[in-house]
Amino acid sequence: MAEIPAGPVHDRVTVVLITWQRREEALLAVRRLLELPERPRVLVLDNGSTDGTAAALREHHPRGSVGGDRLDVIVLPENQGAVARNTGVATATTPYVAFCDDDTWWDPGSLELAADLLDADGRIAVLTARILVEPGAVEDDIVAELRDSPVQGAPGLPGPALGSFLAGASVVRRSAFLEVGGFSRRLWLGGEEELLAADLAAAGWELCFVEDLQIHHQASQLRESTRRRRNGIRNTLWFTWLRRPLPAAARRTRDLLSTLPRDRTSVLGVLDAVAGLPWLVRERKVLPPRAEARFLALEDSQRTSRSRNYSR
Incomplete structure (x- = not known):
């Protein structure tokens, strides 16, 4: 380097x-x-x-x-x-x-x-x-x-x-x-x-x-916010299941699901994530400890974040 x-x-x-x-x-x-x-x-x-x-x-x-x-x-x-x-x-x-x-x-x-x-x-x-x-x-x-x-x-x-x-x-x-x-x-x-x-x-x-x-x-008024939220839920779960160790993946999944609004977009996002399970299992590669430590350190802040949630 x-x-x-x-x-x-x-x-x-x-x-x-x-x-x-x-x-x-x-x-x-x-x-x-x-x-x-x-x-x-x-x-x-x-x-x-x-x-x-x-x-x-x-x-x-x-x-x-x-x-x-x-x-x-x-x-x-x-x-x-x-x-x-x-x-x-x-x-x-x-x-x-x-x-x-x-x-x-x-x-x-x-x-x-x-x-x-x-x-x-x-x-x-x-x-x-x-x-x-x-x-x-x-x-x-x-x-x-x-x-x-x-x-x-x-x-x-x-x-x-x-x-x-x-x-x-x-x-x-x-x-x-x-x-x-x-x-x-x-x-x-x-x-x-x-x-x-x-x-x-x-x-x-x-x-x-x-x-x-x-x-x-300056946020554009031309936004597909519903699609973006649906994708964000799916992608957060996909990342979690692809890279986090099983205990951490379970915690993050639980925490995310507990904060999602009970609406159609949330349900569709979760269903999209579940539909990817076959390829997720094939391509899962758990992070090495030094990289996992970064995401482990973020768990508390992710639970309380006002910015990184899918409530809107």
């Missing part, structure tokens, strides 16, 4: 943005990214939108225009959800990739800081930023949990060690991401980070929160 010599941010960081059916928001997000003083490369993965997103991006930022030469748009044949990020990371040629959604944008200076921190510490695979909710730049509730993370990481990290991360607010080391295979195609979208984080930890990589990295989030 040798250090990479510092250089211009656009040679070190690619921003990978995924979007679907949010043309106006994608246009605004890309404009903000191209205006950053770090001048990062921006790679948009359009998940098969039918609202003209890709054409509008190319029209507003043609080759030869200011920022246009740093923008690439890839139109996928179908909505791949979070898995579209895998294509983005594979396509990027920079050592680091900053993820972004079409309703988020990075603060000026944050990408340069992230690149410098990753240059300086080859143990780190993921840096997660402080999230400011717009309008008003109000700190997201989950930031307090990240700041007070009980996970024990290696000494000398630039911030608290994490068990998992928030993909839309993180910068990843490309080589580490590719090493463990990226996001699981089975999980699609909704709580997809936990499995990847666990596999990174199992491979010896560190994940941490850095207060001085900042990203803004």
Whole structure:
């Protein structure tokens, strides 16, 4: 894990943005990214939108225009959800990739800081930023949990060690991401980070929160919240059954089920999870003790978390 010599941010960081059916928001997000003083490369993965997103991006930022030469748009044949990020990371040629959604944008200076921190510490695979909710730049509730993370990481990290991360607010080391295979195609979208984080930890990589990295989030009104919650329940159970030792898996399953609203979406999410049991049994691989310790440390906070639940 040798250090990479510092250089211009656009040679070190690619921003990978995924979007679907949010043309106006994608246009605004890309404009903000191209205006950053770090001048990062921006790679948009359009998940098969039918609202003209890709054409509008190319029209507003043609080759030869200011920022246009740093923008690439890839139109996928179908909505791949979070898995579209895998294509983005594979396509990027920079050592680091900053993820972004079409309703988020990075603060000026944050990408340069992230690149410098990753240059300086080859143990780190993921840096997660402080999230400011717009309008008003109000700190997201989950930031307090990240700041007070009980996970024990290696000494000398630039911030608290994490068990998992928030993909839309993180910068990843490309080589580490590719090493463990990226996001699981089975999980699609909704709580997809936990499995990847666990596999990174199992491979010896560190994940941490850095207060001085900042990203803004203005939640889109165009959201499939019911589908997202259903997938999140399924994916949380799938991760738990795939990677946690049996006693821990039983506890986490019990705790999750006890907090779910008694509604149709919860029932469908659980049934989706149960339907995956045949492949889960085939592919189950329990985390090594050093990685399991990270998730064991999070059990109490997961029970009481206001942010990481599926009540809405």
